[in-house]
Amino acid sequence: MTSSQTPYANLPDTAFWRRAVASMPASGVDPIGQVPFVLTRTDRIATAGSCFAVHLSRHLSKSGFNYFVTEPGHPFLGAVAAEFNYGAFSARYGNIYTSRQLLQLFDRAYGTFTPAEDVWHNGEGRYFDPFRPNIQPNGFSSEREYWEDRHRHLAAVRQLFEQLDVLVFTLGLTEGWLSREDGAAFTLCPGVAAGTFDPERHQFHNLTCQEVIADLEAFIQKLRQVNPGARVILTVSPVPIIATMEPRHVLVSNAYTKCALRAACDGVVGRFSGMAYFPGYEIVTSNYTRGCYFADDLRSVTPDGVDHVMTLFYQHYGAAAIGEESPVPAGEEARTRAYEDRARLSEQVNEVLCDEEMLDSEAASG
Amino acid sequence: MTTSLRQACVSLRRLLKGQRRDPSKTVSVFFFGQSHVVCLKTAWKRRLYRPKNQGFEFKFILSGQRQFPSEQIVMRSPSTDTDVLHPGLAQAFDEYGVYGGSTETWLVSMVRGNACNMFGLFEPEPPFDFVHPAVPELPVRTDAQLLPYDAVRAIFNQYSRRTASFFKCLPRKNIAGILHIEAPPPIPSEKQVYRSVERVLLRRVLGRARGTRVSPREFRMKLWKAQCDVNREICAENDIIYVTPPAEALDGEGYLLPKAWFGATHASAWYGALVLGKIEAVITGERSRQ
Numbered sequence: 001m002t003s004s005q006t007p008y009a010n011l012p013d014t015a016f017w018r019r020a021v022a023s024m025p026a027s028g029v030d031p032i033g034q035v036p037f038v039l040t041r042t043d044r045i046a047t048a049g050s051c052f053a054v055h056l057s058r059h060l061s062k063s064g065f066n067y068f069v070t071e072p073g074h075p076f077l078g079a080v081a082a083e084f085n086y087g088a089f090s091a092r093y094g095n096i097y098t099s100r101q102l103l104q105l106f107d108r109a110y111g112t113f114t115p116a117e118d119v120w121h122n123g124e125g126r127y128f129d130p131f132r133p134n135i136q137p138n139g140f141s142s143e144r145e146y147w148e149d150r151h152r153h154l155a156a157v158r159q160l161f162e163q164l165d166v167l168v169f170t171l172g173l174t175e176g177w178l179s180r181e182d183g184a185a186f187t188l189c190p191g192v193a194a195g196t197f198d199p200e201r202h203q204f205h206n207l208t209c210q211e212v213i214a215d216l217e218a219f220i221q222k223l224r225q226v227n228p229g230a231r232v233i234l235t236v237s238p239v240p241i242i243a244t245m246e247p248r249h250v251l252v253s254n255a256y257t258k259c260a261l262r263a264a265c266d267g268v269v270g271r272f273s274g275m276a277y278f279p280g281y282e283i284v285t286s287n288y289t290r291g292c293y294f295a296d297d298l299r300s301v302t303p304d305g306v307d308h309v310m311t312l313f314y315q316h317y318g319a320a321a322i323g324e325e326s327p328v329p330a331g332e333e334a335r336t337r338a339y340e341d342r343a344r345l346s347e348q349v350n351e352v353l354c355d356e357e358m359l360d361s362e363a364a365s366g
Numbered sequence: 367m368t369t370s371l372r373q374a375c376v377s378l379r380r381l382l383k384g385q386r387r388d389p390s391k392t393v394s395v396f397f398f399g400q401s402h403v404v405c406l407k408t409a410w411k412r413r414l415y416r417p418k419n420q421g422f423e424f425k426f427i428l429s430g431q432r433q434f435p436s437e438q439i440v441m442r443s444p445s446t447d448t449d450v451l452h453p454g455l456a457q458a459f460d461e462y463g464v465y466g467g468s469t470e471t472w473l474v475s476m477v478r479g480n481a482c483n484m485f486g487l488f489e490p491e492p493p494f495d496f497v498h499p500a501v502p503e504l505p506v507r508t509d510a511q512l513l514p515y516d517a518v519r520a521i522f523n524q525y526s527r528r529t530a531s532f533f534k535c536l537p538r539k540n541i542a543g544i545l546h547i548e549a550p551p552p553i554p555s556e557k558q559v560y561r562s563v564e565r566v567l568l569r570r571v572l573g574r575a576r577g578t579r580v581s582p583r584e585f586r587m588k589l590w591k592a593q594c595d596v597n598r599e600i601c602a603e604n605d606i607i608y609v610t611p612p613a614e615a616l617d618g619e620g621y622l623l624p625k626a627w628f629g630a631t632h633a634s635a636w637y638g639a640l641v642l643g644k645i646e647a648v649i650t651g652e653r654s655r656q
Contacts, residue, residue, distance in 0.1 A: 074494045074511050076485070080520045125499070141515040144502035152512050335492055342491035343484075345578060349563060350483050353630050354401035354431055 021288045027308065029288050031279045032316045037231055039166060039317045044068035046090035046164040050097045050172020052237035052280070052301065054088050059310045060168075061087065065318065068164050071156040072332060075339035084136045090164070091156045094132035097173040098207060099215035099264070100185040101131070106222050109157040115184035119146060120195040128194035130186050139194060162226050168278070171261040172237040174207040175245055175253070204245045206256075212264035220272055231274040233317075234265045238284035240299050258285075278317075280309045392421045393542075393653075394469040395645065396462060398428040398455060399476025400436050401632060402549045406476070409638030417646050423469075424642065427458040436478045439532045449531045459537065467540030472649055475606070477532060479549025481525045482589040483631045487559070489579040498588040500595075505584055515592070522596040529597070533604040543652055545607045547641060548594055550633035552586040554621035562630035580630075583621065609648055612640035 013019040014033060021029060039045060046068045047057045060067040071091040073081025085092055096102050107113035108131070120128040120139075127146035128139040140146040177189045180203050189204075191197035207215075216234070223230050236258060244253035258281065265277045284293045284305045291298075293305030397403055407426040409415050417424070428434040433454060440449040450456070458464075464471055493510035496518050506512060536544055553559055559580045594610070601608035615626045615637045626637035633641075 074492070074513055076490060076494055077513065077517050077521065080517050080524075083520070084514055084517045136514050136516060138516065142497055142499040142502045144506075145497035145499070145512075145515060148497060148506055148512055149514070338491045342488060342578070346486075346488045346490075347484055349578075350480055350487060350631065351431065353562060354480065354632075 021286070024288070026289050026292065029283070029286075030312055030315075031282050031286075032312055035316045036276050037274065037317075039065060042066055043165040044163060045166045045168065046160055047168050047170075048089055048093065048096050048102065049168075049170030049235070050095055050237040050239065052172070052239050053095075053168070053170035053235075055301070055306045056168055056170065056235075056280075056310070056313075057087070057089055059306070059313075063314065063318075068160065069332075070160045070163070071153065072335070075336040076343075085132075085134075091160050092132070092135055092153055093157065094135045095172070095187060096169075097187065098176050098185060099171060099212045099219070100176065100178075100207060101187065102169060103215045103219045103222075104185055105131070105157060106161065106219055109154045109161065110222075110226075113182075113184075115179060116181045117179050117184060117201070119143075120190075122194065130184070130190070130195060133188055133193035133195065158226075161223055161230075164227065164230060166231045166233060167223070168233045168235065170235045170237050170280075171212070171265070172239070173241060174212065174257045174260050175241065176205060176207070177202050178205045179203075206246060207260070209260040209263050209267070212260060213267040216264060216268045217271070220268070220275070229274075231276075232272075233276045233278050234269065235278045236261045236265060236281035238281045238293075238301060238305075242299065278313060280313075283309050283312065392423060392469040393419070393472065393649065394423045394425060394462075394464075395472045395474055395649065396459075396464060397424065397426045397474045397476065398434060398458070399547075400429070400431045400434060400478070400480065402479045402547075403429040403476040405550075405628060405633045405635055405638035406547075406641055407638070408635040409642055412635055414635055414639035415642040418643075419646065419650060422646060422649075425462060427462055428455055434477075436480070437528070439477050440528060440535050449535055451532070451535045465537055465540060470542045471540060472542050473536060473544045474645060475533075475536075475544065475546045476549070477546075478526070478529050479593075480631065481522060482549070482552075482586065482593040485521070486581050486585055486589040487563075487631060489581050495585060496588060496592075498591050500591055501588065504588060507582070507585070518589075519592050519595060522592050526596050526600055530600045530604065533600060533606055543607060543649070544605070545609050545645060545648060546597065546601050547609045547645070548597060548611060549590075550611055550622055550626065550637060551590050551616065551620055552583055552622065553627045553630070554583045554617070554619070555624070555627070556580050556583065558627055559630045587620065607648060607652065609641075609644060612637075612644045615640050 008015070014031070020031075041064065044066050045060055047053050047060065057067070061069075067090070069087060069090050071086065073084070073086030077084070077086070081087065085094055088094070093105060096105060104113055104115075108115070115130070117130055120130055120133070121143075122128065122139070126139040126141065127143055129135060129146070129150065133139075140149060177186045178184065179186070180201055186195075186202070187193075189197060190202050220232060223232070240254045241250065241257050244250045246253050246256075262281060269275045269277045284301055289305070293302050293308070294300065295302050397406060403426065407429050410424055410426065434452060438452050439455070441452060442448075443450045451459075463469075464473070493507065494513050495507045495510040496513045496515050497506055498504065499515055533544070533546075563578075563580060598608045600606075615623055615633070617623055622633060622637070626633050626640075628634040628637075
């Protein structure tokens, strides 16, 4: 058997490091290959996950695709909405770093899990959500607001899960903090953004690859129960972990985290139809970039890195949508137009009222 | 800074500026603002109120949106690139000798009190609602988007930046004190509000269709309270005495009593007389403390 007859002989260039990576300009590297499904402009695309997912949300919302948001900012708030995390993701759940949080978000939304530690109060009249402690600056201003908002937020999450066509979920961490009482997975260690750390009540846990797979499988099964046609694209955040609780170097922990998440994606994707892995992690972190997709802090992804990821995402998943009419601009723009129209009327009527009532009053005084 | 500490600082500053009270001096109180100042002016003109203290003089120097547009209470000076008082007000201060110090001078502002009505006299489209932390028991509409109180307050803060700048521009030399009077709270009767609004819309003043819904009273109350919160804070930051509406004019829930209603968003001369009384009482109280 000569070398031309080996199983490698007829493989495409993308199977070979030298041809697909080493000899390519960085911007030309495209590791995506065949995708199991494509997106149309009418598909409702939802996002969730760790902080890198925010880039995805921002791009999708501007791309003409149907970025599905069930908890949008109100036009009254204008630019203030962003400070309160409207639009960062499809609903106002903030960062979801782990597979456990995603699974528990589903369970909390459908009432099958009610964490024992469900609200944090700082003793100064401010209330914080243990599962989205940074969702608004300085928490909620009253207990009533907290529970009203929570109730409506979880309703928006249910609507999202039931109506989305595609969920893009970005896995970020394996390390996290759980309640010793009921296993509730907190977004951050209690005490970091809000709440108080108590070793009697809170414990560190580093998810194994098998646990991540189990969480994702359970989530997908539950999602399909309420939305049988839902498709899921998994990604791994290329942003390194910021700290580790394991007694080892953060670089070593980061390698474990990303490897476990990456392996878990392959462990899940092959077992369900309508699932895909999108290699944003590889695009940004692989050595062909010579580190140029990371900013000076060696964590933040540069705009060029994000552009590379999104260009390939649209190229492969959005190809079918090119040339399609976008049905969407509708939603947000229409809401804003309607609001501005009413606000203008309100302003005009108020001005007239002020003038008229002033004249009436002056006339009455003689 | 606590209120008493702030008060002590203000008194000390006045002492250092030589502004000690001279009980024999005339006390001149100058009023300026937009439409909400009119009920005070009307009460004064109709003699519904007369100062209890001898030597008190009330003078209305600018009132109404046309004389003193709310968007121009301060204007950018092209020569200094800083905010300066509206020239009409600066001129009025000159004409009335406000800067002179021949009388004990108090300034009373009623500027920009209409933000809550601009934002919510009519049902916003799409509707929104919020929980005000001071009245969390008020109903929250389930068919309206819930917004965080802090976010709503941030919008009032944006609107009030001009007010804050205005307060900074007001003269301090030879001024005994500055008061800011909060705009009247909402009229609870939607019927009363409709009547005034419909009159405007019916006459096609705006060439617009009728049928725009007036917001529920609780929503208007919450907006008014958010406006108060921001104004109170701006006043505290600028050594300005913040004056709330007179309690006698309010019902048990804090809305205007029918006797105080005027049109859709304003208060009557009866209310104006009560406010004048409160202003005199506040000034008298301040004088006795200083």
